[in-house]
Amino acid sequence: MKRRIGILTSGGDCPGLNAAIRGVARAAYEMFDAEIIGIRNGYGGLIEGDYQEMRKKQFSGILTLGGTILGTSRTPFRNMRVIEENGVDKVAAMKKTYKDLELDCLVTLGGNGTHKTANLLSEEGLNVIGLPKTIDNDIYGTDFTFGFHTAVDIATEVIDRIHTTATSHGRCMVIEIMGNKAGWLTLYSGVAGGADVILLPEIPYDINRVAETVEARANSKKPFSILAVAEGAMSVEESKMKKKEREAYRASLPYDCISKRIAAQLQELVGVEARSVVPGHIQRGGSPSAYDRVLSTQFGVHAAQLIRDEHYGVTVALKGNKIVHNDLKDIAGVPKPVPMDDPVVVTARNMGINMGD
Numbered sequence: 001m002k003r004r005i006g007i008l009t010s011g012g013d014c015p016g017l018n019a020a021i022r023g024v025a026r027a028a029y030e031m032f033d034a035e036i037i038g039i040r041n042g043y044g045g046l047i048e049g050d051y052q053e054m055r056k057k058q059f060s061g062i063l064t065l066g067g068t069i070l071g072t073s074r075t076p077f078r079n080m081r082v083i084e085e086n087g088v089d090k091v092a093a094m095k096k097t098y099k100d101l102e103l104d105c106l107v108t109l110g111g112n113g114t115h116k117t118a119n120l121l122s123e124e125g126l127n128v129i130g131l132p133k134t135i136d137n138d139i140y141g142t143d144f145t146f147g148f149h150t151a152v153d154i155a156t157e158v159i160d161r162i163h164t165t166a167t168s169h170g171r172c173m174v175i176e177i178m179g180n181k182a183g184w185l186t187l188y189s190g191v192a193g194g195a196d197v198i199l200l201p202e203i204p205y206d207i208n209r210v211a212e213t214v215e216a217r218a219n220s221k222k223p224f225s226i227l228a229v230a231e232g233a234m235s236v237e238e239s240k241m242k243k244k245e246r247e248a249y250r251a252s253l254p255y256d257c258i259s260k261r262i263a264a265q266l267q268e269l270v271g272v273e274a275r276s277v278v279p280g281h282i283q284r285g286g287s288p289s290a291y292d293r294v295l296s297t298q299f300g301v302h303a304a305q306l307i308r309d310e311h312y313g314v315t316v317a318l319k320g321n322k323i324v325h326n327d328l329k330d331i332a333g334v335p336k337p338v339p340m341d342d343p344v345v346v347t348a349r350n351m352g353i354n355m356g357d
């Protein structure tokens with residue numbers, strides 16, 4: 001049995017992409033006569049016909065490597081059917097590359113946007129299998145995406161390191177964690193790092209409520225405060241605005257990110273010395289954690305099994321401790337925000353962490 005497999009990584013990178021690519025390849029070579037074509041730089045490479053026939057040895061030594069050996073790019077789903085100035089019909093171009101390469105299937109590793117395009121290509125008749133990666137953990141239908149736990153470890157280490165300097169100076173430290181629409185990373189790292197306040201995009205905050213905790217701590221024997229704030233956190237007032245209105249409001253403020261704004265507000269309201277910290281893309285860099293190496297490998301191997309069984313139009317997922325798959329049409333474009341009754345939210349509240357509301 002022979003299968004020609006195209007594989008690409010799309011959207012923001014994360015640790016574990018290479019481990020997942022390796023999982024697909026190793027299991028595919030093990031199970032059947034596999035030929036693997038690496039598509040460069042995500043859907044951009046599929047559109048432009050930028051690819052490379054891979055050899056078995058290229059999948060060796062990449063388990064621990066961060067980033068993606070295939071390169072990646074953001075090719076927004078909303079533009080996929082738009083013909084740009086260069087006149088290229090992107091969907092037709094992707095189908096042509098797939099056909100020219102005589103692929104039996106395409107494996108796409110990515111987040112929400114990647115899955116929407118994967119579903120589009122599946123509807124267009126291509127055999128597609130998705131693998132869910134993102135440090136945001138916001139893909140519907142899977143308990144966890146790969147890349148998430150590594151980012152939690154990194155963000156937790158940032159909080160730990162900030163903790164010691166916050167203690168020395170008795171300062172209020174506002175740490176901005178990645179996650180624009182979903183607060184999973186902030187929630188987990190905030191709890192793991194022992195934050196006093198955790199602000200998520202899903203729970204609009206009242207700055208006066210936040211100030212109460214910071215003030216109470218400032219007057220205690222432990223005068224420092226640690227705030228874990230998602231980059232997409234928003235105040236109660238902002239949550240009532242439409243997206244465009246909110247963007248215009250933020251642009252009118254003298255702060256280029258939420259953590260600077262909150263630090264300045266707390267300095268003003270409470271009179272504490274406050275600092276903001278933005279670890280940014282450090283949270284997406286470097287080697288995957290042991291957990292993510294295992295999960296990525298399991299996801300990759302499951303994808304190879306699906307290819308063997310010619311089971312397409314699906315994306316791999318973790319449910320409980322089982323690796324399963326969901327139909328692309330059921331999960332593509334469905335968000336996964338942190339629910340208010342999530343066990344970790346409940347845990348945080350029960351131990352007195354201020355969630356801003």
Ligand code: F6P
Nearest residue numbers: 012111134135136178179180284
């Ligand atoms: O989706 C992953 C993510 O890191 C988000 O948490 C963040 O908002 C965004 O990507 C940053 O995107 P970029 O790498 O394009 O700056």
